Structure formats: C-alpha cells, structure tokens
Amino acid sequence: MSIKASYIKPRTLEEAVTALAAGEARILAGGTDFYPGLGDRVVRGAVVDVSGLGELRGVRSEADCFRIGGLTTWSEILRTPLPRCLDALKSAAREVGSVQIQNRGTVAGNLCNASPAADGVPPLLALDAEVELVSGAGSRRMPLAEFIVGNRKTQRRPDELLTAVIVPRGLEDAASAFLKLGARRYLVISISMVAVVVRVGNAGKVSEARVAVGSCSAVARRLRVLEAELVGASVRGGLSSAVRREHLDPLSPIDDVRATAEYRMDASLRLVQRALDSCVENV
Numbered sequence: 605m606s607i608k609a610s611y612i613k614p615r616t617l618e619e620a621v622t623a624l625a626a627g628e629a630r631i632l633a634g635g636t637d638f639y640p641g642l643g644d645r646v647v648r649g650a651v652v653d654v655s656g657l658g659e660l661r662g663v664r665s666e667a668d669c670f671r672i673g674g675l676t677t678w679s680e681i682l683r684t685p686l687p688r689c690l691d692a693l694k695s696a697a698r699e700v701g702s703v704q705i706q707n708r709g710t711v712a713g714n715l716c717n718a719s720p721a722a723d724g725v726p727p728l729l730a731l732d733a734e735v736e737l738v739s740g741a742g743s744r745r746m747p748l749a750e751f752i753v754g755n756r757k758t759q760r761r762p763d764e765l766l767t768a769v770i771v772p773r774g775l776e777d778a779a780s781a782f783l784k785l786g787a788r789r790y791l792v793i794s795i796s797m798v799a800v801v802v803r804v805g806n807a808g809k810v811s812e813a814r815v816a817v818g819s820c821s822a823v824a825r826r827l828r829v830l831e832a833e834l835v836g837a838s839v840r841g842g843l844s845s846a847v848r849r850e851h852l853d854p855l856s857p858i859d860d861v862r863a864t865a866e867y868r869m870d871a872s873l874r875l876v877q878r879a880l881d882s883c884v885e886n887v
C-alpha cells in the first residue's frame with residue numbers, strides 16, 4: 605500500500621498561503637493537537653508546516669489593539685509583559701499541558717483545534733477578541749465568538765491561515781482572572797474553566813464585567829445576563845453573592861468520563877464566584 609504525503613515548510617506568509625491555495629493541505633504548527641489527533645494513523649496528503657513563520661510570533665501593542673501573532677506559543681505569552689486584562693490569558697497559558705507543551709503549542713493551534721476544553725478560548729472571548737484569517741484571496745477578521753461554531757468546528761476555510769488574534773483596547777486597566785478545575789491539579793483537561801474581566805470605577809462599583817465559561821458547552825459561552833447585572837454592583841465584600849444558578853443558563857454541560865453535567869454546573873458556579881472575588885479583593 606502506498607501512502608501519498610507531502611511536507612512543505614514555508615519561510616514566509618506569502619509562501620504559506622500559496623501552498624494552502626489549493627485548499628487540500630493540513631496546517632501544522634506546534635503539532636501538540638495535530639499528532640495526538642492522528643491516533644494510530646499516519647499522515648496522508650499535504651502538510652504545510654507553518655512553525656517557521658517568525659513574522660506570526662509575538663505580541664504587538666498597536667494604537668487600538670493588542671495583536672497576538674497566531675504562532676505565539678504559550679511560553680511566549682507567559683514571558684511577555686501584558687496589561688492586566690490579559691492576566692487571565694497568562695493564567696490559562698500556565699495551565700496548557702506541561703512546560704514542554706507550552707513551549708510548542710500555539711495560540712492559533714488552540715483556537716483552530718476548537719476543543720470545548722481549549723484553555724485559550726474563555727480569556728479571549730471575555731475580551732471580545734477577533735481572529736485574523738489570511739488566504740491568497742486576502743485577509744478577513746471575525747469575532748472569536750463567531751469563529752468557533754462547534755466541537756472542533758470553525759469558520760476557517762481550508763485555504764486560510766489564522767495569522768493573529770486581535771484584542772481591542774479599552775479594558776487594559778481591568779483586572780482579569782482564569783480558574784480551571786480538573787480531576788487533578790496539573791496536566792489535565794478541564795471539567796470547567798472560567799475567565800472573568802472586571803473594571804471598577806471610582807466609587808468602588810463595577811463599571812464593566814465580562815464572564816466566559818468553557819468545557820460546559822460545545823463552545824465556550826459568555827454569561828451576558830450576569831455581566832449586565834454586575835455593572836453598578838459595589839465591590840465591597842466581594843461579588844460572589846451576585847452570582848446565581850440561573851446566570852449559568854447559557855451553558856449546556858454533558859455527562860462524560862470527567863464529570864456529570866450537574867457537577868459541572870455546580871463547579872462553574874463556584875469558579876465564577878471565586879474568579880470575580882479574586883478580581884476585586886484588593887480594591
């Protein structure tokens with residue numbers, strides 16, 4: 605039996621999109637989802653290894669946004685000085701697998717793999733991040749909330765490369781937190797995870813709140829009713845008492861080997877409460 609496979613490692617973005625233009629190649633970045641996803645199978649078809657595209661690495665501060673290159677690894681996120689609203693993304697970076705995985709795994713790979721348990725999604729969703737997609741036909745942007753449409757499903761066309769994640773400015777001074785619960789402390793797929801962003805105004809009241817929960821629905825969800833109700837709340841004594849079970853209605857957790865749906869809801873409630881409190885404890 606012959607197995608047809610080809611491997612291309614472009615040196616520039618232009619070479620990469622040219623290689624992807626036929627729309628039949630698979631993209632390889634850090635490979636930390638790509639290879640486990642193959643299981644016992646061997647690679648077939650064309651592979652475009654984008655890991656050499658240095659131009660897509662690193663975080664840039666721009667006039668209206670922070671631009672996170674798609675090929676930025678989790679270790680690079682951890683090493684980069686970033687505003688407070690991205691503390692949650694840093695905490696998530698620390699939770700992605702092990703240090704070895706963080707050294708290889710990229711932000712784009714995490715988003716494009718579109719696992720319901722992808723740690724990078726809730727912190728970016730909470731910041732209204734957008735993704736930038738580039739192909740031979742040009743470039744387009746869309747909200748991350750629209751990009752991931754289901755379990756392992758995105759709106760990426762086969763000829764498109766995710767080149768950057770765009771985090772709009774405006775919440776830089778807001779506190780943020782990410783909490784993840786797994787069956788053990790380290791190297792674990794989450795039962796639930798929560799990212800929150802809270803900005804507090806001069807009178808000690810919440811002026812902006814964002815809450816996103818992952819691993820409790822096919823795609824991570826924002827809790828918009830809770831976000832709206834938190835605005836104006838006094839931060840004295842913490843925010844946990846403002847969180848009620850019905851705020852979790854957008855979630856639709858499943859029973860699986862890691863936890864029951866009921867346990868996931870209970871855990872999510874506690875994580876949201878703790879994450880919100882941690883953002884305002886020193887105000």
Ligand SMILES: Cc1cc2nc3c(=O)[nH]c(=O)nc-3n(C[C@H](O)[C@H](O)[C@H](O)COP(=O)(O)OP(=O)(O)OC[C@H]3O[C@@H](n4cnc5c(N)ncnc54)[C@H](O)[C@@H]3O)c2cc1C
Nearest residue numbers: 631633634635636637638701709710712713714716723766
């Ligand atoms: C032991 C282990 C533990 C892990 N633990 C965690 C964890 O705790 N939390 C977590 O969230 N993840 C975890 N992961 C998954 C993985 O490490 C992350 O999702 C990582 O960010 C994937 O990035 P990558 O560069 O390795 O992606 P790859 O494996 O290279 O690619 C993943 C997918 O994205 C596509 N892709 C990659 N880059 C691009 C791009 N620029 N444009 C378009 N498509 C692209 C690929 O074609 C592929 O379909 C773990 C993996 C392993 C092996």
